[in-house]
Amino acid sequence: MDTHLFVVIIHIVGLVLVGLAVLFRSMPIWMNARDQSEFSAPKKIWIALQHLGFTVLVVSGIVLLYLNNFQIQTWFYAKIILFLVMLSALNKAFKKDQSILLVQRRAGLVIGCVAFVAVLGLVIIKPVFS
Numbered sequence: 001m002d003t004h005l006f007v008v009i010i011h012i013v014g015l016v017l018v019g020l021a022v023l024f025r026s027m028p029i030w031m032n033a034r035d036q037s038e039f040s041a042p043k044k045i046w047i048a049l050q051h052l053g054f055t056v057l058v059v060s061g062i063v064l065l066y067l068n069n070f071q072i073q074t075w076f077y078a079k080i081i082l083f084l085v086m087l088s089a090l091n092k093a094f095k096k097d098q099s100i101l102l103v104q105r106r107a108g109l110v111i112g113c114v115a116f117v118a119v120l121g122l123v124i125i126k127p128v129f130s
Contacts, residue, residue, distance in 0.1 A: 004067050011060040017053030021046045022112065025094060029105050047094075054087070079122050086115035 025046045065072065092100065093108030 004064070007060050007063050007067065010056060011064065014053045014056030014060060017049050018057060019053075019116070021050035021053055022090060022109075022116070025050060026109050029093065029102065029109060032102070073126065073128075075122050075127050079119055082115045082119045082122070086112045086119070089115060 025043070089108045089112035091108075093105045093112060
């Protein structure tokens with residue numbers, strides 16, 4: 001198997017881990033669960049999987065950049081900015097702070113998911129800017 005293809009597969013696995021972890025971690029927020037203690041045991045697993053997924057995405061992305069001799073397209077910058085927006089929004093949504101309102105958490109989830117889908121769209125479309 002080609003090294004580049006292997007790293008791409010690892011990158012996609014990280015993407016799937018992040019998607020599943022965000023989906024399952026967001027369930028208590030959408031279900032209006034005031035007492036989230038019932039979600040505490042699997043919550044740690046999903047937190048770990050989300051962190052693992054983001055770490056795999058970043059590390060495999062850097063390795064892919066190295067394998068491509070750091071030759072990047074113009075849409076790559078938008079992808080990085082959207083990735084940072086996604087991280088920031090999901091941080092707001094899942095932060096352990098009682099002063100953050102449920103509406104703010106939901107807004108963070110929506111913004112994070114929109115950024116996630118936008119990154120996927122950029123990767124699929126790969127627009128050419130002149």
